[in-house]
Amino acid sequence: MVNQAVGQPRRHERPVMTFLGAVGTVTGSRFLLDGPACRVLVDAGLYQGLKSLRRRNWDPFPVDPHTLDHVLLTHAHLDHTGYLPRLARDGFSGRVSCTRETADLSAIVLRDSAHLQEEDARYANDAGFSRHDPALPLYDNKDVERALGLMTCADFDRAVELAPGVAATFRPAGHILGSATIGVQMGEHRVLFSGDLGRAHHPLLRPPADPPPSDTIVVESTYGDRRHPPADPQLLADAICRTVERRGSVLIPAFAVDRTELVLLELRRLREQGSIPDIPVFVDSPMALAALDVYRSAAARGGSQFRREARDLMAGLGVRGVQAARDVAASERLNRPRTPSIIISASGMATGGRVVHHLAHQLPDRRNTVVITGFQADGTRGRQLLEGARQVKIHGRYVPVRAEIVDVPDFSVHSDADETIQWLSRAPRPPSTVYVVHGEPASADALASRISAELGWLAVVPSYGERVLLD
Numbered sequence: 001m002v003n004q005a006v007g008q009p010r011r012h013e014r015p016v017m018t019f020l021g022a023v024g025t026v027t028g029s030r031f032l033l034d035g036p037a038c039r040v041l042v043d044a045g046l047y048q049g050l051k052s053l054r055r056r057n058w059d060p061f062p063v064d065p066h067t068l069d070h071v072l073l074t075h076a077h078l079d080h081t082g083y084l085p086r087l088a089r090d091g092f093s094g095r096v097s098c099t100r101e102t103a104d105l106s107a108i109v110l111r112d113s114a115h116l117q118e119e120d121a122r123y124a125n126d127a128g129f130s131r132h133d134p135a136l137p138l139y140d141n142k143d144v145e146r147a148l149g150l151m152t153c154a155d156f157d158r159a160v161e162l163a164p165g166v167a168a169t170f171r172p173a174g175h176i177l178g179s180a181t182i183g184v185q186m187g188e189h190r191v192l193f194s195g196d197l198g199r200a201h202h203p204l205l206r207p208p209a210d211p212p213p214s215d216t217i218v219v220e221s222t223y224g225d226r227r228h229p230p231a232d233p234q235l236l237a238d239a240i241c242r243t244v245e246r247r248g249s250v251l252i253p254a255f256a257v258d259r260t261e262l263v264l265l266e267l268r269r270l271r272e273q274g275s276i277p278d279i280p281v282f283v284d285s286p287m288a289l290a291a292l293d294v295y296r297s298a299a300a301r302g303g304s305q306f307r308r309e310a311r312d313l314m315a316g317l318g319v320r321g322v323q324a325a326r327d328v329a330a331s332e333r334l335n336r337p338r339t340p341s342i343i344i345s346a347s348g349m350a351t352g353g354r355v356v357h358h359l360a361h362q363l364p365d366r367r368n369t370v371v372i373t374g375f376q377a378d379g380t381r382g383r384q385l386l387e388g389a390r391q392v393k394i395h396g397r398y399v400p401v402r403a404e405i406v407d408v409p410d411f412s413v414h415s416d417a418d419e420t421i422q423w424l425s426r427a428p429r430p431p432s433t434v435y436v437v438h439g440e441p442a443s444a445d446a447l448a449s450r451i452s453a454e455l456g457w458l459a460v461v462p463s464y465g466e467r468v469l470l471d
Contacts, residue, residue, distance in 0.1 A: 015186040015470040017216075019462045020062055021045055022438040025053055026222050026377050027079040029438060031193065032062075033470075035186040037163035038069040042182060042193050042218075046082030046113075048351055050379030057083065057138055062465065065092035070162050071150075073098035074195025075179035076105035076257055082113055085143035088150065097160055099170055100153040101178025104294045105257050110144045112256070112287040116352050123395065156180065156304055157209075171209040172305040174198025175413050176258035177295055183212055189470045191216040192431075196438070197415040197423060199228075203265055204299065204310040208415070210426040216470055217431045219424065221439030222375055223416040224447030231410045236266065237275040239369055239406040244277050244340045248367030248403075253355045253382060255348035256288035259373055261295050262411050263344055264317055282334055284325035284354050285346040292317070325354075335361040348374055350381035360394045368403040373411040378440060421450055424457075434459045435468075 015035040021028030022045065029045035047053040065087045073096065074080055084096065084106075098106070117137035125134050154160045159167040165187050170180035175198040182193045192214035200207045211217065243250050254260045260283065270276045283289060299306060299314035325331045331354050334343050345355035359381070362368045376382035381392050385405045391398045415423065424434070434457055436448040444461045451459035462468070 015189050015191075016467055017191065017470055018062075018467045019435070019437065019464060021047065021056075021464075022079075022220075023462050023464050023466075024441055024444075025049065026375065026438055026440060028053065028056065028083075029074070029080045029195075030083070031218060031437075033184060033186065033191070035166060037166050037186075039063075039067055040070045040072060040162060040166070040168075040184065041068050042072045042184070043074055043080045043195070044071050044082075044084040044087055045079040048079055048349065048380065049377035049383075053379070057086070061087065061090060065090045068092050069094045071096045072168055072182050072184070073102055073106065074173065074182055074193060075176055076102045076109050077176065077196070077255070078109055078113060080195070081106050081109060085110055085114065085139040085147045088147040089139050089143040092150075094150065095152055096147070096150045097152055097154050097162075097168060099156065099178040099180055101294065101298050102180070103151045103153050103178075104298075105176075105178060105291055106151070107148055108287050108290045108294070109257065110147065111141065112353075114139055114141045114144045120352065159185075169212070171212070172206060174202055174205045174208040174305070177205070177298055177305070181208065181211070183214065186470065189216070190214045191218065191470055194219045194423075196220055196222070197420060198413050199415055199419060201231075202307075202413055203262065204295070204307060204313060205305055206307055208423055211423065213428050214431050217424070217427070217434045218437055219420065219434055219447075220414070221420070221436045221444045221447040222414045223412070224420065224436065224439045224443035225445075226416060226443075227418055228412060228416045229409060233410075234275070235406070235410065236371065236408050237270050239371055239404070239408070240270075240276045240342065243367070243369040243404070244279060246367040247340060248365065248369060249337045249340055249362065250342045250369045250371060251355070251358050251362050251403075252342065252344045252371045252373060253348050253350045253359075254285075254288070254344050254346060254373055256285050256346040257291045258413060259348055259411060260285065260288040260344055260346070261292060261314075261317070262413070263373060264322070265313060266411075267342070268317070277340075279339070280341040281322045282325050282341060282343045283322065283345075284331050284334055284343055284358070286326060287353075288344070288346055289324055289326070331357070334358065348382070349376050350385070356381070356394055359392070360399050363392070363399050363401050363403050366402045366404075370403050370405050372405065372407045375412065375414060417447055417450060420447065421454060424451065425455060430455070430457050432458065433468075436461050
């Protein structure tokens with residue numbers, strides 16, 4: 001474990017990296033770089049899933065936030081940005097660097113996160129099911145605004161100076177809009193952080209940029225022990241058709257950033273080719289609607305991260321009959337739909353947000369279907385549903401699971417093991433060490449073994465709080 005630091009950090013003659021998150025789990029991405037010129041945190045993610053991990057969000061940060069000079073963000077997902085307001089609350093006042101789109105999406109994601117935490121705390125206090133009296137949010141909207149005020153935008157492929165002899169370069173990662181791999185040069189040493197790597201077939205974004213020359217690589221392993229199955233375009237269509245025949249409704253928990261856009265694109269394709277019936281589609285996530293606007297604006301501007309067809313796809317995005325549930329009253333009406341419909345709602349792992357209320361109402365009804373569209377971290381409701389849970393706990397009560405649960409992996413925007421190995425193999429020279437992170441233990445161990453066996457590189461799965469020299 002890393003001890004809490006006080007005062008100014010001791011400057012290191014040689015760069016040192018400390019793993020403060022995303023080890024042994026896919027969430028809580030936090031990597032600390034200490035060098036002679038500055039102290040840099042790469043990602044400030046929130047822990048999600050298992051209670052033992054979520055409790056880390058409440059622990060004092062292992063180093064004094066006042067001593068951080070910079071935070072670099074790979075992308076806007078909560079497990080990479082969601083701890084930033086807490087850092088700002090506890091004294092961090094340095095610079096936060098990220099791409100323009102990550103800044104735009106982070107503003108949406110973090111404001112929503114604070115709102116949900118405040119609402120959950122109020123609900124827990126009113127219902128009396130919290131162990132804490134009173135229940136409190138991890139941070140509030142004031143903390144979010146303080147954090148957002150520290151953000152500066154970086155262009156892709158252009159080095160950002162952090163201190164004398166220290167620079168960061170953002171390159172497209174193809175995972176979500178604005179996502180980047182980040183190369184940090186500290187003196188003579190170059191360390192590359194993959195963030196979350198995308199895939200070759202994203203309908204809007206180009207594949208990840210090839211890795212630059214690096215001495216150390218920190219690579220994700222979300223799917224490090226498996227290959228994505230071949231795409232099955234009928235899987236979603238068949239699930240929708242079965243549900244409509246039962247006079248039920250389809251609930252799709254979807255990440256508000258990127259996943260909702262991809263689901264809407266696929267629904268439009270299925271509707272146009274006549275594979276699904278003409279039923280209402282509701283987008284019940286203010287965050288997703290705001291993110292959709294960011295995607296449209298960014299696609300209209302263009303840039304190196306987009307495919308050529310992205311502008312036309314986003315300009316024409318929509319499905320006949322799509323409706324937005326913009327307020328709480330409209331959302332509540334969807335809990336008991338009068339006719340078969342499709343509801344897309346956040347969050348994607350069913351850990352919070354409006355989708356939790358929809359699950360409470362729709363899981364007990366055998367006519368309904370819940371479609372899971374992406375990775376579900378251990379300890380989340382989405383993971384429980386995938387693993388066949390017959391009941392799940394929602395807001396202090398157990399709810400029976402009678403609805404059909406369908407896994408549609410085609411929407412995953414994480415590289416699988418083969419794709420990650422291929423990306424690493426395109427490095428212009430072997431690094432001295434690859435650190436495998438951002439995966440559950442079996443996934444990280446499997447990917448590290450493949451890197452060693454197939455590429456002949458030194459691959460290490462670090463432990464929480466471990467410190468390593470970068471030289």
